[in-house]
Amino acid sequence: MGTPEFAVNILQKLIEDPSFNIKLVVTQPDKPVGRKQILTSPPVKEFALKFNLNVVQPDRLKGNQEFFEILNRINPDVIVVVAYGKILPKEVLQIPRYGCINVHASLLPEYRGAAPIQRAIMDGRDYTGITIMKMDEGLDTGDILLQERIKIEWTDDVITLSKKLSELGGKLLIETLKNISNISPVKQDSTKATYAPPIEKDEGQISWDMTGIEIYNKFRALKNWPGIFTTYKGKLLKIHDMEIVNKWKIEDVQNGTVVEVDDSGIVVKLKDGAIKIKELQLEGGKKISARDFVNGYKIKKGDILS
Template identity: 90%
Template sequence: MGTPEFAVNILQKLIEDPTFNIRLVVTQPDKPVGRKQILTPPPVKEFALKFNLNVIQPEKLKGNQEFFEILKKINPDVIVVVAYGKILPKEVLHIPRYGCINVHASLLPEYRGAAPIQRAIMDGQNYTGITIMKMDEELDTGDILLQEKIEIEKNDDVITLSNKLSELGGRLLIKTLKNISNITPIKQDSTKATYAPPIEKSEGQISWDMTNIEIYNRFRALKGWPGIFTAYKGKLLKIHDMEIVNEKKIENVQNGTVIEIDDSGIVIKVKDGAIKIKELQLEGGRKISAKDFVNGYKIKRGDILR
């Protein structure tokens, strides 16, 4: 059971291992995507169909007797859940012989919830990892089966880190499934729990009163969607590439002010120094380099981004 790209690599590893017989793939329904709202299947469905796997996409799980009966008929040894996006009702949890196993992209009990990768980067964490856990009726509170830590490198963003964690998650899941009868589950210490709620689009809006590290971490964490953005002359301005500039703290200049412009970017004053915008996109326009933006929109020193 899974939906986004993160789950695809893990499904691939299960397909490639002859030990496992995948009887069913459960994913979310197709959804409208883009300006034209084209109905688009989730990545897991597209990948599963390439291997002629049986795929179903229930609209809801709670009280879905038809879905429960399908699972009971298959009589699975285990159900693997990877970023599926729906809460499993207790009727599903009790069907498999070995229960439902979740691949979660954090070192539980830290970052329980829907956005553990983004939240870890946004918080400036140096490490994260994968937890394989046995699911219960609450959110990411089940017993830990296996866990492994990896470093978050300073230039990692949500895309690169997701790829690393998906690779790790696949390896750790295979190890778990092959030794599931011999693994002693470990209870989570809920007193140490932290949470990773879903990302809201509004979180992409930059406050120039933040530090340059905070802004850079948000840029890394929200790359792709929703991205980070500000405003220029009343229009939305998306920032597609940026870097920290080691400027000394500048007094008597409002945060968000353009303090320098060169061929490599537009330098903006922030709480504790500056950041350089290297690639950007004004509302209604296309993504362009900072140099082209300066030439086209005549932004200059002293202009203020909101």
């Protein structure tokens, strides 16, 4: 059971290993995507169909007798859940012989919830990891079966870190499934729990009173969606590429003020220095380089972003 790209690599690992017989793939329903609202299949469905796997896409799980009957008929030894996006009801949790096993992208009990990768990057954490967990009725509260940590590099963003964690998740899942009878589950210490709620669009709004590191962490955490943005002359301005500039220590200039403009970027003053915006997109326009933005929109030194 899984939905986004993160789950695809893990499904591939299961397909490639002859030890496992995948009887069913469960994913979210197709959804309209983009401005034209084109009905689009989840990445897991598209990948599973390439291997002629059976795929079902229930609208809901709770009280879904048809879905329960499908699972009971299959009678799985284990159900693997990877970023599926729905809470599993008790009726599903009780079906498999070895229970439902979740691949979660954090070092539980830290970052329980839907957005552990983004939240860890935004918080400036040095490490995160993968936890293989036996699911219960709570939100990522089940017993830990295996866990391994990975370093978050300064150059990592949500895309690169997701790929690394997906690779690690596939490896640990295979190890767990092959040794499931011999692994002793470890209860989570809920007193140390932290949470990673879903990302909201307005979290992409930056404040120029933030530090350079805070903005950079938000930039790399939200790169997929919704991105980071500010406003320029009353219009939303999305920042697609940026870097921290430490040489600027101007005390008598308002934060958010453009302090330098050249072909390489637009330098904007922050609480503790400045950032250089290298690629950006004004509301209603296309993504362009800073050089083209300066030429097209005539932004200049002294202008203020808010």
